Amino acid sequence: MTVSATGCLMANVKPGKYPVSRRALLGGLGAAMLVPRWTAAASSSYSLKNARLLIGDGTEVRGGLRVEAGLITAVGPEVTSGEDLGGAVLWPGMYNSGCDLGLVEVDQEGGTRDDADGAAVSPQVRVVDAYNPRSLAIAVSRFDGVVGALVLPGDRLVAGQGAWLRTLGDTVDDALIQAPAGLVVRLGRGGLSGTDAPSSRMGAAAKLRELLENAEDDDEDVGREEGWRKKRRLRSRDEDEDDDEDDEEDRDEDDDHEDDHEDDDEEGEAADVGAGELSPGDRVLRQVRRGRLKVLIAADRASDLLVALSIIDEFKLDAMLLGAAEGHLVAGAIAEAGVPVLLGPVTTQPSSFDTLNARYDNAALLHRAGVRLAIRAPGHHNIRNLNLDAGLAARAGLPPEVALAAITGNGPGFFGLKVGLLRPGYEGTCVLSDGDPLQPRTAHRRVWVRGVEAPMVSYQTELRDRFRSLW
Amino acid sequence: MWFLTFVALAAPGAAAAPSAAPASPVQPARLVIDNATVLTISGPVIVDGTVIIEGGRIREVGSGLPLPAGFPVVDARGGYLMPGIIDVHSHMGVYSWPGGSGTDDGNEAVEAFTPRVWAGDSFDPEDPALARARAGGVTTIQVLPGSANLVGGLSAILKLRPARTIEPMLFAGAPRGIKMAVGENPKRVYRNAPDDDQLQTRMGLFAALRARFQAALDYRTARTRKEPPARDLDAETLLDVIDGKIRVNLHGYRAYDVVGFYRVADAFGFSVAIFHHALDAYKVRDILVAHGTAVATWPDWWGFKLEAFDGIPWNAQMVHEAGGTAILHSDSADHVQRLNFEAAKLVRYGMSESEALRTITLNPAIGLGLADRVGAIAPGRDADLVLYDRHPFDIYTQVQLTWIDGAPVYDRERDGVPDGQR
Numbered sequence: 001m002t003v004s005a006t007g008c009l010m011a012n013v014k015p016g017k018y019p020v021s022r023r024a025l026l027g028g029l030g031a032a033m034l035v036p037r038w039t040a041a042a043s044s045s046y047s048l049k050n051a052r053l054l055i056g057d058g059t060e061v062r063g064g065l066r067v068e069a070g071l072i073t074a075v076g077p078e079v080t081s082g083e084d085l086g087g088a089v090l091w092p093g094m095y096n097s098g099c100d101l102g103l104v105e106v107d108q109e110g111g112t113r114d115d116a117d118g119a120a121v122s123p124q125v126r127v128v129d130a131y132n133p134r135s136l137a138i139a140v141s142r143f144d145g146v147v148g149a150l151v152l153p154g155d156r157l158v159a160g161q162g163a164w165l166r167t168l169g170d171t172v173d174d175a176l177i178q179a180p181a182g183l184v185v186r187l188g189r190g191g192l193s194g195t196d197a198p199s200s201r202m203g204a205a206a207k208l209r210e211l212l213e214n215a216e217d218d219d220e221d222v223g224r225e226e227g228w229r230k231k232r233r234l235r236s237r238d239e240d241e242d243d244d245e246d247d248e249e250d251r252d253e254d255d256d257h258e259d260d261h262e263d264d265d266e267e268g269e270a271a272d273v274g275a276g277e278l279s280p281g282d283r284v285l286r287q288v289r290r291g292r293l294k295v296l297i298a299a300d301r302a303s304d305l306l307v308a309l310s311i312i313d314e315f316k317l318d319a320m321l322l323g324a325a326e327g328h329l330v331a332g333a334i335a336e337a338g339v340p341v342l343l344g345p346v347t348t349q350p351s352s353f354d355t356l357n358a359r360y361d362n363a364a365l366l367h368r369a370g371v372r373l374a375i376r377a378p379g380h381h382n383i384r385n386l387n388l389d390a391g392l393a394a395r396a397g398l399p400p401e402v403a404l405a406a407i408t409g410n411g412p413g414f415f416g417l418k419v420g421l422l423r424p425g426y427e428g429t430c431v432l433s434d435g436d437p438l439q440p441r442t443a444h445r446r447v448w449v450r451g452v453e454a455p456m457v458s459y460q461t462e463l464r465d466r467f468r469s470l471w
Numbered sequence: 472m473w474f475l476t477f478v479a480l481a482a483p484g485a486a487a488a489p490s491a492a493p494a495s496p497v498q499p500a501r502l503v504i505d506n507a508t509v510l511t512i513s514g515p516v517i518v519d520g521t522v523i524i525e526g527g528r529i530r531e532v533g534s535g536l537p538l539p540a541g542f543p544v545v546d547a548r549g550g551y552l553m554p555g556i557i558d559v560h561s562h563m564g565v566y567s568w569p570g571g572s573g574t575d576d577g578n579e580a581v582e583a584f585t586p587r588v589w590a591g592d593s594f595d596p597e598d599p600a601l602a603r604a605r606a607g608g609v610t611t612i613q614v615l616p617g618s619a620n621l622v623g624g625l626s627a628i629l630k631l632r633p634a635r636t637i638e639p640m641l642f643a644g645a646p647r648g649i650k651m652a653v654g655e656n657p658k659r660v661y662r663n664a665p666d667d668d669q670l671q672t673r674m675g676l677f678a679a680l681r682a683r684f685q686a687a688l689d690y691r692t693a694r695t696r697k698e699p700p701a702r703d704l705d706a707e708t709l710l711d712v713i714d715g716k717i718r719v720n721l722h723g724y725r726a727y728d729v730v731g732f733y734r735v736a737d738a739f740g741f742s743v744a745i746f747h748h749a750l751d752a753y754k755v756r757d758i759l760v761a762h763g764t765a766v767a768t769w770p771d772w773w774g775f776k777l778e779a780f781d782g783i784p785w786n787a788q789m790v791h792e793a794g795g796t797a798i799l800h801s802d803s804a805d806h807v808q809r810l811n812f813e814a815a816k817l818v819r820y821g822m823s824e825s826e827a828l829r830t831i832t833l834n835p836a837i838g839l840g841l842a843d844r845v846g847a848i849a850p851g852r853d854a855d856l857v858l859y860d861r862h863p864f865d866i867y868t869q870v871q872l873t874w875i876d877g878a879p880v881y882d883r884e885r886d887g888v889p890d891g892q893r
Contacts, residue, residue, distance in 0.1 A: 105774075106774060106775070106776060106777050106780060107774070107775040107776060108655070108659075108775060108776035108777070109776070109777055137774060347805055349568070349600070349603075349804065349805050350568060350569065350599065351568045351569055351570055351600070351804065351805070352569050352570055352571075353569050353571070356569060360888075361888075380774070381772075381773055381774035381775065382771060382772060382773070382774075384771070385771070388812060388816070388866070391812075391866035392809070392812075392866070394866065394867070395866055395867050395868075395869070396888075438866055439815075439865070439866050440812045440815035440816045440818075440819065440864065440866060441815050441816075441818040441819055441824075441864055442819065443819045443820075460773075460782075460783040460784065460785075461783075463781055463783050464753075464783050464785045464789075467753050467754050467789070468789075470756075470757055
């Protein structure tokens with residue numbers, strides 16, 4: 001390995017063969033994996049040449065990629081310096097538009113699960129407070145080309161706020177791309193669990209409508225942005241001194257300014273509008289109500305998708321659909337609403353009463369109807385199969401370049417993020433592979449995240465190496 | 472686009488006329504499949520190969536064979552012919568779709584030992600998952616009881632012939648199989664069971680296993696007395712295990728679980744045919760190979776419970792390199808539909824393509840004791856075959872035809888794609 005500046009970080013790392021106990025492995029490997037701490041952006045530069053570049057928007061060019069200070073500065077034939085990749089495939093890597101990476105370590109060990117809080121209605125819950133950047137599943141995912149994930153809270157009617165995170169970084173702040181990245185709402189059976197949960201679909205829809213109704217501004221404030229802004233400015237001057245909850249909101253605001261590539265001002269303002277007598281949860285719902293926080297509505301059954309669309313229309317929400325196993329049955333309605341879909345898993349089977357009409361060509365049919373979509377692989381341990389899922393969608397008729405875009409730039413693009421495409425101005429994140437990323441045989445050789453070459457080391461490679469010869 | 476053509480449809484009834492009805496089961500067919508790239512598995516790949524089928528079995532395989540007169544011919548030019556896929560770990564039919572309490576028939580979790588039950592008695596031949604598996608090129612499955620019990624019951628080894636009852640699906644002549652389980656599942660299920668049935672620890676599980684096998688031997692002795700005890704079907708099934716008449720399918724993950732089970736099995740003189748799931752197999756691959764146990768695993772599932780936390784995608788390859796028999800199983804009505812792609816992933820982690828193909832064909836046949844019947848394209852083998860339009864590891868490949876005993880059980884032209892099927 002002779003990569004510039006940062007790439008040499010892992011060149012001399014030899015995964016240990018030492019016979020440590022499993023307890024030590026579980027407890028210590030996170031640290032032993034030597035994930036390079038993401039330091040100053042200024043040192044995060046590299047240049048690669050002679051690659052087959054899959055841009056992520058459906059186009060392909062020959063040439064190189066230059067990254068400076070963590071951002072792509074040049075792409076294509078004009079990049080003629082740097083490490084020669086010998087014509088290998090360079091692509092943006094996978095961005096998983098909806099999973100719970102970093103929230104669950106071992107599914108059946110309750111003590112390692114932070115994917116859903118107790119209450120059925122928990123808008124104030126934020127995954128960034130639970131995300132474990134040292135979860136062993138993260139490096140395992142990165143090893144096979146997952147570079148970013150929209151991490152979402154689990155099965156609750158109003159589950160909480162998601163976040164986009166990179167798969168490299170010692171702390172949440174290092175890894176964070178955007179937070180909050182939408183409020184997760186679940187219809188169908190998924191939304192009927194948790195404390196004080198409704199017990200039927202009609203109950204869930206009623207509760208959701210009630211929450212949104214109550215989040216409406218006072219009469220005098222409805223639709224009067226200027227009034228609110230003035231009020232906010234006056235109030236924020238007062239609140240600097242006394243309100244604990246505002247400290248939390250200030251943090252939100254900071255996150256937005258630092259990590260959100262678009263609408264910084266908008267989001268920042270949104271974060272502390274309407275403080276006062278409202279609970280943190282109320283304030284989140286108010287942001288949703290004002291279209292300043294996206295709402296991601298999970299539903300699979302066609303009838304639930306239509307309920308979601310009607311609520312989106314009724315309350316003029318800035319929304320996306322999540323799941324949508326039976327989306328093809330209502331593809332026209334989704335397209336007409338102009339709501340993007342974070343689709344998947346694409347392998348959903350007609351195995352439950354919520355998904356009796358699941359089909360492999362769901363993505364293809366939605367695309368044909370004009371629906372914008374990203375493909376997601378829920379879960380955490382095996383989200384590395386996202387490329388295979390996209391491949392299966394392509395096999396069932398989704399144009400291959402659309403399938404690739406659906407696991408790279410599309411999802412982050414819906415959130416206004418400049419990641420997931422090999423374009424100047426985007427984060428210097430990419431994956432080197434020995435073939436078509438949608439093919440199951442293709443191996444991923446190297447991974448860079450925001451300018452830093454990641455080690456091709458994980459809990460799994462350490463186990464492999466430890467037992468390579470028996471002792 | 473490549474598509475299949477039938478030519479010289481001479482023999483009536485052999486190669487099914489287009490119809491919505493499923494092919495009639497057990498049609499010992501005469502058929503020639505011509506011009507395919509034949510992935511024989513047991514021998515070299517034959518480009519432009521010909522396979523001649525008679526009486527439901529493969530009569531001849533080769534290149535440039537003279538075509539016998541009066542046989543229907545499938546021109547498979549451009550296609551890849553492979554032995555039908557074999558899944559040694561299926562719960563199709565015992566957890567029929569759509570899932571729910573009404574179709575939850577896989578675990579007779581009333582006590583930890585139920586060797587008396589047979590998965591076939593739970594099997595729903597109309598599980599819609601079965602049609603999808605056929606469309607995925609699967610021809611033989613072993614339907615197992617679940618893993619709640621230390622001894623969960625007998626398996627049903629089936630050919631995926633479309634049928635209204637299980638009887639025409641039974642794989643005639645297949646050795647019997649039994650499901651056993653160690654580790655977290657029985658621990659979890661019987662942790663809070665009433666009094667005598669309670670099991671809490673691994674040492675408790677193994678003690679219970681020893682006691683049951685000893686009780687079976689005691690029963691055998693007692694049956695020779697003048698006033699023998701009443702027949703005990705549980706004990707008689709376990710005696711058949713001890714006598715090597717039933718192949719043991721052991722569910723487990725941890726290296727120390729399978730080694731612990733060997734302490735019991737060695738003491739009572741029986742062997743383990745297949746170690747299922749086996750995510751730790753790579754750690755004790757030498758011990759598994761020495762015991763002649765095949766390893767059935769997934770390419771990359773891991774982490775869902777603590778005992779599954781050390782699964783690595785190099786597992787199958789490391790077992791193979793040690794001289795073991797590596798099998799990919801599905802344990803899933805979803806993954807069974809594309810075991811070819813699951814096997815393709817092994818190539819990413821260093822396995823050769825030919826070896827990866829064996830993990831879903833010949834190796835599972837070995838695990839079931841059926842290697843002389845299925846799992847390879849060779850004279851004398853059952854004509855259980857799948858025809859793809861591209862290499863089975865190419866993500867864009869589509870199954871064109873699946874045959875069982877030479878009869879088409881899935882035909883893409885006739886049956887369409889399984890999307891939308893229920």
